[in-house]
Every structure is written in structure tokens, then in C-alpha cells.
Amino acid sequence: MATLSRFQSIQRHNLEVFQQQPLAEISGSLGDLGTFLPIVIALTLSHQISLPTTLVLTGIFNILTACFFGIPLPMQPMKAIAAVALLKNFTAGQTQAAGIFVAACILFFSVTGLLGWFTSVVPIPVVKGIQVGAGLSLIISAGAKAVNELSWTGPSWEDNYIWVMFTFIALLMSAAAPRTPYALLVLMLGLALAAFQLGHAKGNHGPAFRLWLPYTQVPDKDEWKVGVLEAGLGQLPLTTLNSIIAVVHLSADLLPEIPTPSATSIGLSVAFMNLFGCWFGAMPVCHGSGGLAAQYRFGARSGASIMILGIVKLLLGLFFGETLVGWLKKFPTALITVMVIAAGLELASVGESLNTIAARDLEKEPGQAERKRRWMTMLVTISLLVAFKNDAVGFIAGMLCHWSYEMPEVLAKLRRKTFNGHWTNASLHEEQSLLP
Structure with missing residues (x-):
């Protein structure tokens, strides 16, 4: 009954928020497309995923996520897998094997309670460092792409x-x-400019009716080996830290009025999406904190936003599929760049509350020494994450910094305990010697 009551409460919240601000929810649903579209298009052109299947299944996952969580939880590509797949020209089977491996590991962590325990023991400065580092990484990647592809007059007047x-x-x-x-508004402008370019380009065809035909994708033995070792292992810490732990903390920071989903529930969501979708050739996906920040920045405040997005993706995948690629390829890099920068800024801004009572591990304003320790831990996490472009490196560096500050206190406690133990034993020996 409690579960049913919570489910009904989430649906009421989704409906009420949409009725209050329909345009904001629709706008917010598009906030993460700056990350989603380029990777999906690149993997589709390399024949490493099925675009129709990805649109259909992520659309369904969007709708289910909206119903069960009630927050604008994004559906993002597993970026480490995507990067390695594009760099090393993975086959479709290798890409799917990597996603299935990560999902199986996350499922194990979830059902054993390891995810919940891990979330509870990671210090807030390290979590915020991961969030800020991820935000800065988004901004840097967007800027690098713009520098490589754009100039003041090119590649065209539209971009x-x-x-x-x-x-x-x-x-x-x-x-x-x-x-x-x-x-x-930016999406409408971008699609209009893309349609204009498509109309003046030779050999390009716009969207056309093409019904989705599902198929299964079963990796062979060699594809499992390559996918797991070369991409899956690298994705695992990124999914755990940025797509689960950081998402849980960020949702509590941005949407405190909505019950925060547990790390276990987010982990199960990531696991089941990929354990089902990857067998059909869908892109490996997760819930990223950057996407949540982007959708919040552009107006999303409930699950209604991603439910709308899910319905649109489902319809496009069912009836248009691969024919959308040519149109989406023409979407201006300039507009995507600014949308990604906006998402990065929103995600990085959560670091502002590190030393205030808004940080959920503080009950009062910290003293100067503690503020400095917390700030340095977050800064170390950010710096190493950005420098090495790896969440795991940033996390390890942040934890080492945190432990280095904790070590003197731990050693002092051990010394006091040892001293008290020796004092107690000495006193007991002296008392026994006085007995007749």
C-alpha cells in the first residue's frame, strides 16, 4: 500500500507541475539533448548502435523513469564506452557487451547493498568535487569541439x-x-537552420516514414572480451560515481521538496535499462548528473518533462528511425555548444553550497579550519578529475586528501585509547599488589 500511495503521489506531482508550467517542463526536457544527440549520431553513423531501437527504448525508459521517480532524471549515453567505441572502431557487439557488463556489475552492487553503503561513506566535499569536475569537463569539451569545428564565418553562415x-x-x-x-526556442531555431541546410545540400534526404523493426544483438566470445576489458571497466567507476552517487546528491540539492531516490533504486534503474536494451542494439545509457543539471537549468521540475521527451522519442523511433540522421547531423554545432556550456555551469554551481548549512552533512556553519579542509578536498577532486579526464582518478585523489586531514585525529584517538588502556592496566596491577 505504501508503494502504491507513493506512486500515486508522484503522478499527482508530475501532473500538477505540468499544469502550472507546461512550457518550462517542455523546455527542460530538451536540456540534455546537447550531450545526447552528438553521441547518438556518431555511434549510429559508425554502425555501433541502432538509432530506431535507441530512440524507442530510451523513450520507454524516460516514461518509466518519470513515473517511478518524479524528477527530471536524464537518459544519457555511457560516455566512456562511447568514446572508446568511436576511437577504436568497435563493432556493435563490442559496444553492447561493454554496456551489459557495466549493468551486471551495477545490479550486483545494488542488490548487495554496496551502492547504498558507498553513498553513505563518501564525504560531501568529494561528491561535490565530482559534480563540479563533471560540469567543468562538459564546458571544456564543448569549447574544444567549437574551436575545432567553428570560425567567425564558418563552416557556414548558419553555424x-x-x-x-x-x-x-x-x-x-x-x-x-x-x-x-x-x-x-534554441531547439526550434536549430531544427529550422538544419532543415535549411538539408534543403540546399545535394544527396541529402529529410525524414521519411520507416517503421521500426526490432532485432536482437548477441555479442560473440571475442566481442565480450574486447568490450569488457577495453570499455566496460573504464565506464564502471564513471557510472557509479557520476550517474548514481552524484545524481542522488544533486537531486536532493536541486529538488529538496521531492523525495530523493536512493542509490539502490537509481542503480537498479541503470542495470535493468541496459540488461534489457543492449540485447536489441540500443545505446548503453545511464542517469548522469550533468543531464539532471541541464534539464533543471532549462526549467524541468518534475518527471513530466522527461515523460514528454520519452513520448516524442518513442514516436520518432517507431515511425522515422534512421531517416532522421541526415537532419540531425545538420543541427548547428554553435547551438549545441551553448546548451552544453549551460548544463556544465549549472552542474558546477552546486559547489557553492559546500561550506554552508545547505550541505547536508553540516548542521552549523563550519569554522575557518574546517572550511579550508573541505574546500581543499573538493578542489583536489576537481583538479585531478579534469586533468586526467577520469572520475575515478578524481575520486581517489579526493578521498586521499580527505583521509590525510582525518589521519591526525585518528592517530590522536588511538594514542588516547592506548594510553588509557595502559593506565587502566597499571592501576589494576597496583591495586592487586596492595591486597593481602
């Missing part, structure tokens, strides 16, 4: 630095009018 400046200024202005559906 250049001028559009970056225009879109970024509009982003800053939208902060003064939070109800402006910024992401929705």
Missing part, C-alpha cells in the same frame, strides 16, 4: 562563432526571465 555569441547572450538574458523556454 559559426557569431551564433555562439548570440545564443550565449540569449542564455544570460534568460536568467532574468526564468520562465522563458530557452531550450525549446
